[in-house]
Amino acid sequence: MEFDLTFFALAIPAVMFAGISKAGFGSGAAFAAASILALVVEPALALGIMLPLLMLIDVSSLKPYWGKWSGRDAKRLILGSIPGVGLAIWLYQIADADVFRLLIGGISLAFVAYEIARKRGLLPKREAPFSSPVGLFAGVTAGFTSFVSHAGGPPVAVYLLSQGLQKTTYQATTVLVFWAINGFKALPYAILGVFTWQTLLIDLLLAPFAILGAWLGVRAHFWIPEKAFFTVTYILLTITGTKLIWDALS
Numbered sequence: 001m002e003f004d005l006t007f008f009a010l011a012i013p014a015v016m017f018a019g020i021s022k023a024g025f026g027s028g029a030a031f032a033a034a035s036i037l038a039l040v041v042e043p044a045l046a047l048g049i050m051l052p053l054l055m056l057i058d059v060s061s062l063k064p065y066w067g068k069w070s071g072r073d074a075k076r077l078i079l080g081s082i083p084g085v086g087l088a089i090w091l092y093q094i095a096d097a098d099v100f101r102l103l104i105g106g107i108s109l110a111f112v113a114y115e116i117a118r119k120r121g122l123l124p125k126r127e128a129p130f131s132s133p134v135g136l137f138a139g140v141t142a143g144f145t146s147f148v149s150h151a152g153g154p155p156v157a158v159y160l161l162s163q164g165l166q167k168t169t170y171q172a173t174t175v176l177v178f179w180a181i182n183g184f185k186a187l188p189y190a191i192l193g194v195f196t197w198q199t200l201l202i203d204l205l206l207a208p209f210a211i212l213g214a215w216l217g218v219r220a221h222f223w224i225p226e227k228a229f230f231t232v233t234y235i236l237l238t239i240t241g242t243k244l245i246w247d248a249l250s
Helices: 005-024 032-037 043-065 071-091 097-119 132-149 153-161 167-192 197-223 226-249
Strands: none
Touching (some): 005 043, 032 043, 032 226, 043 167, 071 132, 071 153, 071 167, 097 153, 132 153, 153 167, 153 226
16 A cells, blocks of 8 residues: 555654653553554554554653552553453454443543542542452453554553552553553564554654654653643543544444
8 A cells, every 4th residue: 555645644643642642641542543544544554553663652661660660550450461462362353342442431431430520529539449350350451452453541541540659650550561561462463464564664664753752751741740640641531432432333
């Protein structure tokens, strides 16, 4: 296929947005970049183009957040993601991802509504964070949805936001978790033919914009106060959830 000016006009801001979202705001809306690319290329090509760029953003984001993550929560999510990715590999050619988009989108919106109600005193405050099995389940869901659509951000965000983490701990944990999940996806993508020489060439051209987006995201994260950060995160989670439901129903 031809990668023309229309493609790059959409791809460059989409890749920068993914970098800003992943490096600064918890990955919740980064999946939208693949959806934008799918407007002008086949969905499988969009996935193949985005994964190396997402991995580049992950690597670019690790150093600023190194050691600042919640090891307990990261371990739960990463361990859970392994069977999630395995299930996605098995079901890749027959699974209807719309069911999972609808489920995760609904959970995302419900969680935002829950947090708003809780902060306004309409609900009693939770006495304890979500348990280990919930973290493992969130990891399974994230591994599966990340593999089929790069949409693993919402289940991770729903789990981590409920843990009461400070903004940098939260962000560092998402960076570590998706660095691992995206690494798990790379070899299966190659075996399934999701990568092509075309996608790798396009990745080389778009790589500087991915790094620039990550750089902007890290700085935006440290510039924005904690309250404003979580407000932005809830907004991104709402957008993500709405987009997932729209994609599923349409």
